Amino acid sequence: MKERYVPLDDTVIPCSYITGKTFRSENFLLYRAAPDEIDTLLQHGFRHFGPYFFRPVCRRCHRCIPLRIPAASFFQSRSIRRILSTHSHVTWKLHPPVPSREAFCIYQKHKLKFPGGFNESFEGYVQSFFVPSPNNVQLSMYIDGTLAGVSHLDMTETSVSAVYTYYNTDLKQVSLGSFAVTTILGRAKELGIEYVYLGYYIRECSHMNYKIRFRPNQALVEDGTWVDFTDKDGALVNARAMKYGFRAKKKVPPPV
Numbered sequence: 001m002k003e004r005y006v007p008l009d010d011t012v013i014p015c016s017y018i019t020g021k022t023f024r025s026e027n028f029l030l031y032r033a034a035p036d037e038i039d040t041l042l043q044h045g046f047r048h049f050g051p052y053f054f055r056p057v058c059r060r061c062h063r064c065i066p067l068r069i070p071a072a073s074f075f076q077s078r079s080i081r082r083i084l085s086t087h088s089h090v091t092w093k094l095h096p097p098v099p100s101r102e103a104f105c106i107y108q109k110h111k112l113k114f115p116g117g118f119n120e121s122f123e124g125y126v127q128s129f130f131v132p133s134p135n136n137v138q139l140s141m142y143i144d145g146t147l148a149g150v151s152h153l154d155m156t157e158t159s160v161s162a163v164y165t166y167y168n169t170d171l172k173q174v175s176l177g178s179f180a181v182t183t184i185l186g187r188a189k190e191l192g193i194e195y196v197y198l199g200y201y202i203r204e205c206s207h208m209n210y211k212i213r214f215r216p217n218q219a220l221v222e223d224g225t226w227v228d229f230t231d232k233d234g235a236l237v238n239a240r241a242m243k244y245g246f247r248a249k250k251k252v253p254p255p256v
Contacts, residue, residue: 004031005255010057016114017205021061026248027054030255031131035156037255038135042068042154042161042197044252045220049128049163055248056200062245064200066220067211067229071160071188071196075215075232080182087179090141090148094187097138099130103150110166114207129164139183141167141176149176153184160188161197181214203242223249 006029015021029051030037041048045055045066056064076084104125111120120128129152130136139151149167153160162184167176181198188196201219202208211217212230219229219241227238236242 005029011054015061017200017202017208018061018063022058023056024058025054026057026251027052029053033133033135033255035135038154038161039156039159041252042159042195043220043226044223045246045248046252047161047163047199048154050131056246057248062247063202063204065202065229065241065246067198067201067217068220068226069185069196069198069214069217071185071193073216073232074185074189074196077213077215077232077234079213083175083178083182087174087176090143090174090176090179092139092141092183094137094139094153097130097136097152099126100147102147103140106147106150106168107166109169113169139180141180143171143174148174149180151180151184155193158194159197160184160193160195162199178210178213181211185214220246222247223252 008027008029010024010026012022012024015023017023030053031051041053046053047055058064101122104122107125108119135154135156137153137155139153140147141149141151148171149165151165152163154163162181165177165180167174185196198211198214200208201211215230215234216232217229218226219238220226221241221244227241229236229238229241231237
């Protein structure tokens with residue numbers, strides 16, 4: 001029988017977020033993660049693709065700042081209301097994740113917009129997003145009945161984590177990434193879910209810094225210590241978090 005938890009050595013690779021830097025991660029494999037385990041790992045800054053869990057432990061750079069939104073206090077700013085208005089033609093549904101060639105083609109094309117984007121096999125795509133888990137949920141977005149974007153989520157009774165979102169890059173004047181986050185936040189608020197985790201905010205990376213527009217928000221500065229980051233009006237309330245970033249202090253104990 002496959003081990004449920006498999007520790008891995010720290011990995012050092014070229015950083016895909018900031019040119020010229022390296023990315024060092026603490027990582028492990030965890031199969032059949034329970035909801036309370038997902039909650040704990042999110043609280044400590046971990047992300048995952050399939051069974052592969054990781055978080056940054058870079059020694060000289062701490063720019064990857066885990067970001068979360070208290071769903072009950074999510075504020076619909078003018079820009080958020082504009083997103084909802086301009087995307088009124090987009091329909092969506094939440095459902096158990098089901099791999100499809102249609103979604104895979106959108107995923108492949110979307111990957112190419114990032115530096116170092118590469119073609120991934122369908123099998124690798126399935127392994128990243130469709131490993132059976134009670135926490136996995138898929139948000140599918142449609143325009144005129146055609147699949148336009150997908151957001152993969154982890155959902156428990158207390159948290160939602162946006163794992164990865166991709167959309168048809170041929171669509172013009174459409175911001176499905178922001179629309180997906182707005183939709184997820186609205187649904188979490190309706191369900192009484194406490195936090196929505198948006199992954200890492202990186203000020204220097206245009207693909208990651210848009211997340212701070214969703215507010216008020218909180219940043220993780222070290223293990224278990226979340227602080228208010230920006231308020232509902234977008235004012236920075238914790239300059240220290242912005243300056244020093246996230247610094248992991250210790251290895252997280254393995255699941256039992």
